[in-house]
């Protein structure tokens with residue numbers, strides 16, 4: 248039997264808020280065929296010819312608003328989380344990022360230097376999406392094949408409905424809501440193009456995005472991001488006994504013109520005050536650590552949008568980050584794999 252080790256993988260961030268670093272990061276990210284899934288030549292023209300001329304400047308401004316003195320919140324939080332896991336587990340634990348200079352390759356190398364041959368790959372995404380979970384797994388397979396042939400790996404499955412994950416989310420939410428007199432909770436998930444859902448449907452016909460397919464038992468749900476997001480909400484709602492009509496789901500962060508999963512978060516934020524919702528809590532369960540999409544898009548932009556449309560109070564619920572109870576849950580899952 249070989250030596251075991253753990254590789255935690257998150258998305259990654261630019262090295263700094265300088266436009267050139269943001270451009271390099273976006274180039275790698277958006278040229279990924281599982282993120283922008285169009286033929287290579289079209290992607291090349293779209294990304295290199297159009298998006299990389301405008302987006303880096305805009306994104307760099309957004310990153311500047313949330314950047315910490317230690318660096319990108321997503322990276323710093325992932326490092327804190329990793330350190331806590333390391334302190335509780337008697338195995339080599341490395342952290343890598345799918346994009347950016349803290350690469351997965353460096354993380355595999357770190358494990359290799361400690362003679363690890365059996366790797367537990369942990370994509371830090373609760374839900375399966377081609378553009379998040381799948382691209383991490385495929386990149387890992389590619390690296391093993393090319394450079395780490397002595398290693399084999401197991402992959403932690405998406406944990407969107409695992410009872411201990413739901414419980415820790417529910418406990419975290421209710422703690423964060425203490426003292427906040429809310430009348431509605433918005434579960435805002437990172438969006439994906441609708442096309443990704445159809446592409447990922449192994450049955451070829453189950454997913455119709457018609458409001459009911461995600462409720463009908465199907466093989467397709469193993470890779471259906473929409474179903475998995477709804478299940479996370481259902482689990483948390485059940486655990487906390489939230490009443491129908493006091494919460495809803497939405498999808499944020501869309502890019503480009505194709506239809507993405509709906510309802511869109513920004514549309515909901517604008518509509519809610521007119522529906523009588525004045526005090527809103529927003530939870531972002533697609534992210535295990537706070538990042539640009541939660542700290543800027545929701546906690547800053549989302550809040551100001553909601554207030555400008557007549558909302559009175561707004562609270563962004565932080566992600567699980569390096570919460571001790573969440574660390575315990577992850578440690579337990581790793582221990583189960585180890586034994």
Ligand SMILES: C=CC1=C(C)c2cc3[nH]c(cc4nc(cc5[nH]c(cc1n2)c(C)c5CCC(=O)O)C(CCC(=O)O)=C4C)c(C)c3C=C
Pocket residue numbers: 258259260261273282283302306319321372376378379437438439440472500502533534537538539540
């Ligand atoms: C087609 C574009 C994108 C898809 C599909 C997509 C899916 C997706 N992303 C995350 C998690 C994160 N995304 C983050 C930032 C971000 N996402 C996109 C585009 C797509 N994401 C862009 C262009 C950016 C960069 C910032 C910007 O220019 O707006 C982040 C934050 C990174 C950080 O440094 O803080 C996360 C996390 C998931 C989980 C997902 C599919 C479900």
Ligand SMILES: [Fe+2]
Pocket residue numbers: 437500
């Ligand atoms: Fe994203």
Ligand SMILES: [Fe+2]
Pocket residue numbers: 453454455456460461462467471473474
């Ligand atoms: Fe579905």
